Amino acid sequence: MVSGRSDRARRLPTAVKIVIAGGFGVGKTTMVGTVSETAPLRTEELLTDESVGVDDISGVEAKTTTTVAMDFGRITMRNEYVLYLFGTPGQERFWFMWDEVSLGALGAVVLADTRRLSDCFPSVDYFERRNTPFVVAVNCFEGSQKYDLAEIQMALNLGPKVPVMLCDARNLESCKEVLIDLVIHAMKSRGLVDPEPQNA
Amino acid sequence: MMPPEDRTPLEQRSDELTPMDRLLDDHAGPMVRPYVMTSGRIEPTRGKFDLITLVVAVGPEPEGAIGLGPEHLEIMRLCQAVLSVAELTGHLNLPVATVRVLLGDLLDKGFVSMQEPEPEADMHDIRLYKAVIDGLRAL
Ligand SMILES: Nc1nc2c(ncn2[C@@H]2O[C@H](COP(=O)(O)OP(=O)(O)OP(=O)(O)O)[C@@H](O)[C@H]2O)c(=O)[nH]1
Numbered sequence: 486m487v488s489g490r491s492d493r494a495r496r497l498p499t500a501v502k503i504v505i506a507g508g509f510g511v512g513k514t515t516m517v518g519t520v521s522e523t524a525p526l527r528t529e530e531l532l533t534d535e536s537v538g539v540d541d542i543s544g545v546e547a548k549t550t551t552t553v554a555m556d557f558g559r560i561t562m563r564n565e566y567v568l569y570l571f572g573t574p575g576q577e578r579f580w581f582m583w584d585e586v587s588l589g590a591l592g593a594v595v596l597a598d599t600r601r602l603s604d605c606f607p608s609v610d611y612f613e614r615r616n617t618p619f620v621v622a623v624n625c626f627e628g629s630q631k632y633d634l635a636e637i638q639m640a641l642n643l644g645p646k647v648p649v650m651l652c653d654a655r656n657l658e659s660c661k662e663v664l665i666d667l668v669i670h671a672m673k674s675r676g677l678v679d680p681e682p683q684n685a
Numbered sequence: 686m687m688p689p690e691d692r693t694p695l696e697q698r699s700d701e702l703t704p705m706d707r708l709l710d711d712h713a714g715p716m717v718r719p720y721v722m723t724s725g726r727i728e729p730t731r732g733k734f735d736l737i738t739l740v741v742a743v744g745p746e747p748e749g750a751i752g753l754g755p756e757h758l759e760i761m762r763l764c765q766a767v768l769s770v771a772e773l774t775g776h777l778n779l780p781v782a783t784v785r786v787l788l789g790d791l792l793d794k795g796f797v798s799m800q801e802p803e804p805e806a807d808m809h810d811i812r813l814y815k816a817v818i819d820g821l822r823a824l
C-alpha cells in the first residue's frame with residue numbers, strides 16, 4: 486500500500502474467491518464444507534427492489550420478497566491471502582447472484598454428475614461466456630456408470646484445454662487436487678506460466 | 686447477457702399470478718419477479734462492499750453508542766478480527782444488502798477499515814496464484 490492512510494490500520498490480507506458451480510444436488514455444498522476451516526456459512530440475498538433500507542418498516546406494501554442463499558467457506562492461508570469458496574445457488578434462475586459471485590473470481594469448479602451430465606451445461610455455458618477459467622470435476626456417486634474423461638470432455642463440448650477430472654467432494658485430498666488444478670489452469674489461462682513446476 | 690434457459694421446475698403457485706405474470710413467467714414461476722426488479726444490479730458496483738471485501742474494526746467496540754444501532758455494534762464486535770462481508774452476513778443472519786448499508790455507516794464514521802479484493806483485470810500477479818496453490822497444498 487502506497488498511501489500512509491492505513492498506517493494505523495492493521496494490514497489486511499487480500500481475499501480471493503473460487504466459485505463452486507454445477508447442477509442441483511451435485512455436491513457443491515459438500516465440497517465447500519470439505520475444504521473450509523469452519524462449517525459452511527450462508528449469505529442471504531433479499532430479492533426486492535434495490536432500495537432495501539435498514540429499519541424501513543413503514544409503508545409495508547405487499548412486495549414479493551424472496552431470499553436466495555449461497556453457501557460459502559473460508560480457508561485462511563499462512564500468507565497474505567484468504568480464500569473463499571462460494572457454492573452457487575442451486576436454482577440457476579438467480580443469475581444476478583452468479584454475476585455477483587463470479588465477478589473477480591480466480592476461477593470456477595463445475596461439478597458434474599455423470600447420471601445427469603446435462604445438469605452442468607448451464608454452468609459450463611455461463612463460465613465460457615464470462616471467460617472465467619474453470620475446470621470440470623466429475624463427482625463420482627455410487628451407481629454412476631464409469632465414463633472415460635475424454636468422453637465427458639466431448640459430451641460437454643469442452644475445449645481441449647479445459648481440465649476434466651474425477652473427484653469425491655467428501656474427500657479433502659480429492660478437493661485439494663481439483664482446486665490446485667483449477668488455480669494452475671487459471672494461471673495459464675491468464676497467460677502466466679508456472680515458474681517452478683512440481684519438483685517432487 | 687441473456688440468462689440461459691431456466692431448467693429448474695418450481696412449485697406452481699399460479700393462484701397468486703396475474704395474467705401478466707403468467708405470460709412472462711410461465712416457465713420460471715413467480716419467484717423470478719424480484720429478480721426482474723433487481724435487473725439494475727446485474728453488474729454489482731465493484732468496490733462498494735463486494736462479498737469478499739475484508740473488513741476490520743479500527744478500534745475497540747465503542748462503549749456509548751454514538752448514533753449506532755445494535756447491529757452496528759454487533760458488526761464492530763465481529764470485526765475485531767478480519768472478516769469478509771459474506772461472513773458478516775452469515776454471522777448476523779441479515780441480507781447482504783442490509784449489511785452493506787450498515788457497513789457504509791461504519792465506514793463513514795471511521796469505525797471500520799476495509800480491503801477490497803483484486804479487480805478481475807488485475808489478476809495477473811503470479812504471486813497470487815502461487816500463494817493460493819501453496820495454501821491449498823498445506824491444507
Ligand atoms: N457418493 C457421493 N456422494 C456425494 C458426493 N458429494 C456429495 N454427495 C452427497 O450428495 C448429496 C448432495 O450434496 P450437496 O453438497 O448438498 O449438493 P449441492 O450441490 O450443494 O446441492 P444444492 O445446493 O441443493 O444444489 C449429499 O447427500 C452428499 O452427501 C460425492 O462425491 N460422492
Ligand SMILES: [Mg+2]
Binds near residue numbers: 514515556572575
Ligand atoms: Mg448446496
